[in-house]
Amino acid sequence: MDEVLNLTLRAAVHDRLDYLDTLVGKADELSKSRLADTVITQLTSAWRELLAAHEPDEHGRCPACSAPRLFGRSRCTVWRTAHSCLIADTAGRSRSGRHHFRRRGQTP
Numbered sequence: 001m002d003e004v005l006n007l008t009l010r011a012a013v014h015d016r017l018d019y020l021d022t023l024v025g026k027a028d029e030l031s032k033s034r035l036a037d038t039v040i041t042q043l044t045s046a047w048r049e050l051l052a053a054h055e056p057d058e059h060g061r062c063p064a065c066s067a068p069r070l071f072g073r074s075r076c077t078v079w080r081t082a083h084s085c086l087i088a089d090t091a092g093r094s095r096s097g098r099h100h101f102r103r104r105g106q107t108p
């Protein structure tokens with residue numbers, strides 16, 4: 001049952017991202033402006049919540065991604081992904097939702 005719920009949640013998130021990509025590509029400027037007013041706040045809140053869940057402990061381990069039996073550094077990639085998406089990759093990119101991840105060989 002958890003697998004069905006997870007698939008449903010993932011599909012809903014991908015559908016929402018695709019919908020937003022479509023609006024960005026096809027909506028008029030006024031609609032885009034109104035969309036930005038709500039979606040930017042939602043996205044920054046989502047990033048903050050995600051980053052808080054992956055904040056490393058005093059040993060540099062992510063509490064969400066590090067199994068208790070593992071020692072050493074976390075395999076968490078959330079902070080690198082955040083930096084890539086929000087800072088390093090902001091100039092001249094052309095993203096289009098899940099297709100961006102597939103082109104880069106990442107799991108959506």
Ligand SMILES: [Zn+2]
Binds near residue numbers: 062065075077
């Ligand atoms: Zn993590």
